[in-house]
Amino acid sequence: MSRYLLGRAAQSVLAVFGVMTIVFVIMRLSGDPTLLLVPEGATREQIDALRAQLGFDRPIAVQYADYLWTLGRLDLGQSVVQRLPVWRIVGERIPYTAWLASTALAFSVGIGIPVGVATAVWRGTLVERALMPLVLVGQSMPTFWSGILLIMLFGVGLGWLPTSGADDWRAVIMPAVALGGLSMATFARITRTAVMEELGKDYVRAIRAKGVAQPVVVIRHVLRNGAVPIVTIAALEIANLLAGAVIVETVFAWPGMGQLAVQSIQARDFLVVQAIVLLVSVSYVLLNFAADMLYGVIDPRIRLRGGPR
Amino acid sequence: MSLGAAALAQVKDTLSVDLPGQPATLDPHIQWDTDSYHVYRNIFDNLITRDPSGKIVPQVASAWTYRTPTEIEFTIRTDIKFHDGSALTPEDVVFSVKRITDPAFKSPQLTQFNSIIDARVAGPDKVLLVTEKPYPVLLAQLVKLSIVPKAHVEKVGAEKFNLEPMGSGPYKFAGWQRGVRVTLEANDAYWRGKPAIRTVTFQNVADEATRIANLKSGRADITRAISPDQAQALKSEARLKLLPVPTERVGFLFINAQWGPGTDLRVRRAIAHAIDRKLIVDALYGGFATPVDVVLTPANFGYVSGIPSYPFDPVRARALVKEAGAEGAEVVFGTSPAYDQRLVQALQQMLQEVGLKVTIRMTDHPTFLRRRQGNPDEAGSISTGLWSCGCQDADGVINPLFRTGSTWAKYSNPKFDAAIDAARATIDDAERLKHYADALRILYEDVPGVGMFQYHAIYASRREVQWQPTAGESFAVFDMKWQN
Numbered sequence: 201m202s203r204y205l206l207g208r209a210a211q212s213v214l215a216v217f218g219v220m221t222i223v224f225v226i227m228r229l230s231g232d233p234t235l236l237l238v239p240e241g242a243t244r245e246q247i248d249a250l251r252a253q254l255g256f257d258r259p260i261a262v263q264y265a266d267y268l269w270t271l272g273r274l275d276l277g278q279s280v281v282q283r284l285p286v287w288r289i290v291g292e293r294i295p296y297t298a299w300l301a302s303t304a305l306a307f308s309v310g311i312g313i314p315v316g317v318a319t320a321v322w323r324g325t326l327v328e329r330a331l332m333p334l335v336l337v338g339q340s341m342p343t344f345w346s347g348i349l350l351i352m353l354f355g356v357g358l359g360w361l362p363t364s365g366a367d368d369w370r371a372v373i374m375p376a377v378a379l380g381g382l383s384m385a386t387f388a389r390i391t392r393t394a395v396m397e398e399l400g401k402d403y404v405r406a407i408r409a410k411g412v413a414q415p416v417v418v419i420r421h422v423l424r425n426g427a428v429p430i431v432t433i434a435a436l437e438i439a440n441l442l443a444g445a446v447i448v449e450t451v452f453a454w455p456g457m458g459q460l461a462v463q464s465i466q467a468r469d470f471l472v473v474q475a476i477v478l479l480v481s482v483s484y485v486l487l488n489f490a491a492d493m494l495y496g497v498i499d500p501r502i503r504l505r506g507g508p509r
Numbered sequence: 510m511s512l513g514a515a516a517l518a519q520v521k522d523t524l525s526v527d528l529p530g531q532p533a534t535l536d537p538h539i540q541w542d543t544d545s546y547h548v549y550r551n552i553f554d555n556l557i558t559r560d561p562s563g564k565i566v567p568q569v570a571s572a573w574t575y576r577t578p579t580e581i582e583f584t585i586r587t588d589i590k591f592h593d594g595s596a597l598t599p600e601d602v603v604f605s606v607k608r609i610t611d612p613a614f615k616s617p618q619l620t621q622f623n624s625i626i627d628a629r630v631a632g633p634d635k636v637l638l639v640t641e642k643p644y645p646v647l648l649a650q651l652v653k654l655s656i657v658p659k660a661h662v663e664k665v666g667a668e669k670f671n672l673e674p675m676g677s678g679p680y681k682f683a684g685w686q687r688g689v690r691v692t693l694e695a696n697d698a699y700w701r702g703k704p705a706i707r708t709v710t711f712q713n714v715a716d717e718a719t720r721i722a723n724l725k726s727g728r729a730d731i732t733r734a735i736s737p738d739q740a741q742a743l744k745s746e747a748r749l750k751l752l753p754v755p756t757e758r759v760g761f762l763f764i765n766a767q768w769g770p771g772t773d774l775r776v777r778r779a780i781a782h783a784i785d786r787k788l789i790v791d792a793l794y795g796g797f798a799t800p801v802d803v804v805l806t807p808a809n810f811g812y813v814s815g816i817p818s819y820p821f822d823p824v825r826a827r828a829l830v831k832e833a834g835a836e837g838a839e840v841v842f843g844t845s846p847a848y849d850q851r852l853v854q855a856l857q858q859m860l861q862e863v864g865l866k867v868t869i870r871m872t873d874h875p876t877f878l879r880r881r882q883g884n885p886d887e888a889g890s891i892s893t894g895l896w897s898c899g900c901q902d903a904d905g906v907i908n909p910l911f912r913t914g915s916t917w918a919k920y921s922n923p924k925f926d927a928a929i930d931a932a933r934a935t936i937d938d939a940e941r942l943k944h945y946a947d948a949l950r951i952l953y954e955d956v957p958g959v960g961m962f963q964y965h966a967i968y969a970s971r972r973e974v975q976w977q978p979t980a981g982e983s984f985a986v987f988d989m990k991w992q993n
Contacts, residue, residue: 231875235882237617239541241898241909244882244916246620253615281533281540283671292687351722363722364714366689453714455688462715463530468875 212485232256233468277471297456301441303376308383316391338385347378347451364453375452394426435491522707527732531713536671537655547984553655553676578643604659649900679987705990731970737795754978757808758897758964766920767885770838777956779829781819798962806963808980811903811945826863843889845877882916920957
């Protein structure tokens with residue numbers, strides 16, 4: 201078990217390091233922020249002078265070594281655009297991203313799993329026909345469009361919810377629904393498939409034959425056995441909700457990391473982008489790791505390599 | 510935040526502003542992007558400013574005189590106080606100049622002020638600025654110089670000052686929830702009087718459709734960067750109004766005279782004849798632009814009317830292309846997402862119709878800038894630009910765009926260089942205008958670029974907001990008020 205853990209940890213560090221390096225090099229290959237910072241009429245000498253002051257005239261390898269050295273001292277560096285420590289700029293966005301992602305997750309799980317179960321259990325009935333369009337809409341509607349429709353309906357038309365911003369709990373509803381829509385559809389589809397597969401198995405027939413009520417069969421037995429694919433998807437979906445809120449955050453003016461990422465990429469604010477990439481890749485790795493650990497809990501037949509037999 | 514009938518009866522005294530981006534910093538010497546400037550413009554006073562007609566008028570400096578063509582003396586008002594109650598002094602002015610011109614401070618605005626080689630206190634209410642050579646654009650540049658409090662900046666340090674800026678302007682900094690909003694409160698001790706609007710908030714709302722939804726729902730009172738398409742749709746909204754203003758931004762087509770088909774003067778003239786400015790202004794900008802014949806707008810000093818131009822004439826253009834033997838020649842149209850792609854495609858079509866083969870080369874913006882400012886063979890044959898020097902002076906436009914050796918110029922004519930150098934060497938306005946007329950005539954002959962239109966900035970607000978935007982895109986909340 202511990203050998204397995206060590207191996208996984210090493211793999212994870214390597215993956216994060218790889219992502220960081222790729223992003224570092226690609227960002228720098230496509231130009232630095234100097235030209236975006238200077239006034240349009242600046243001369244070549246003036247541009248070169250500012251570039252040298254900002255340190256972007258050095259070879260990429262030197263800049264990278266410098267960056268790793270900074271990171272090694274547990275420092276994320278200083279933003280050249282905002283002139284503030286990067287940890288501060290990114291740190292202020294994390295609570296908003298966490299708030300939006302957790303609400304969106306609650307929405308997508310809260311609706312998606314029951315819909316998946318219902319459409320599997322009542323397959324071919326009116327229930328399925330009534331619920332499947334919901335899944336279809338969640339799956340296929342682009343968020344920039346569903347976001348605007350929500351704003352026009354609930355914000356402008358009915359006036360029930362704030363049209364943008366992050367002032368109170370009401371503000372999170374529309375972005376969470378727009379963001380969670382796709383996840384909701386994914387949870388519904390995966391749950392539906394998993395439940396349908398389990399329902400056809402012999403053990404279900406045996407339990408039913410014992411006279412156990414249908415809800416108990418589904419909740420206690422079928423869902424538990426069908427949980428492995430759902431947990432796998434959940435790990436990926438949480439990571440997607442954390443990292444993938446770029447469009448939703450732009451449409452709803454939500455001050456999370458997605459919005460910061462877009463603005464920092466446009467401004468070529470390298471170190472801020474780098475810090476966001478670091479955070480997102482670490483959360484991907486951790487979530488996948490957590491999912492792996494959960495498999496063993498859910499299904500004792502799954503043993504991790506190196507564990508006792 | 511719904512307004513009851515009682516609240517509506519009185520005039521509102523808060524203002525909610527939606528900006529497409531959040532301010533990068535509120536230290537006025539670090540950034541001058543439009544969104545940062547919209548906010549900090551209200552916290553600080555500038556050394557001098559422009560009135561709504563664009564004329565340079567006093568602000569912190571009540572008067573100025575040229576002692577010599579390279580020395581200019583400013584009289585500093587003695588009745589201005591910073592928000593902490595301390596008086597604004599000539600030392601603060603000198604400190605502000607030295608801070609922004611210190612290369613170690615790395616201000617991106619350095620290039621606008623580095624003609625200043627010395628700044629010193631020259632009396633209890635006097636400041637003397639010395640330039641290396643006569644620099645006629647200095648006053649136009651100083652319009653952008655915010656005065657910061659020396660003692661406070663030195664005490665709290667750059668980072669704290671950036672987070673909690675303090676100036677002498679009509680509004681005091683009250684809070685910054687980063688990524689969400691900046692809040693400013695009225696400065697009742699302001700030397701020009703009490704601001705009518707008591708509290709201003711600036712929200713960061715990137716998406717235009719959301720900004721409009723915020724206006725309609727009353728969440729925002731005013732916003733900027735409305736596109737001409739949306740502006741047309743907003744015309745029918747009874748509760749809102751549009752506030753368009755012609756700016757100093759000029760939409761132009763750059764033509765590379767040192768590489769590709771554009772090396773032939775006949776091809777450059779053909780391109781000029783092929784552009785239908787009226788169609789561009791009406792169809793793409795819905796009238797929210799003004800056609801211009803030169804690469805300059807009437808909002809710039811140095812704009813001279815009566816310079817000859819190339820009228821839209823596709824027949825003549827086709828004949829010129831044929832004469833140059835350039836039929837089907839490949840014209841590389843460099844562009845980036847920062848530019849209006851509808852304009853790029855319209856121009857592509859117009860040039861194809863006169864016999865050129867136009868290939869659009871789209872890259873990300875920093876890459877575009879690197880190539881455009883690189884050697885002539887990297888820069889592409891043509892590209893659009895939307896130029897503003899922020900100084901409303903021809904020196905900041907045609908000089909960097911076309912002078913030999915400038916990073917943007919892919920053209921060289923010693924006569925042109927001589928004309929703009931002469932215009933830069935004197936502080937006599939009449940003489941400068943004469944040199945710019947010469948320079949614009951040379952550009953007409955040589956066509957290293959074609960002026961197309963003067964860009965209009967479009968603000969939209971609730972109907973009751975009283976305000977007239979200015980060509981300098983200077984967002985002075987002090988000049989705004991609510992009217993029932």
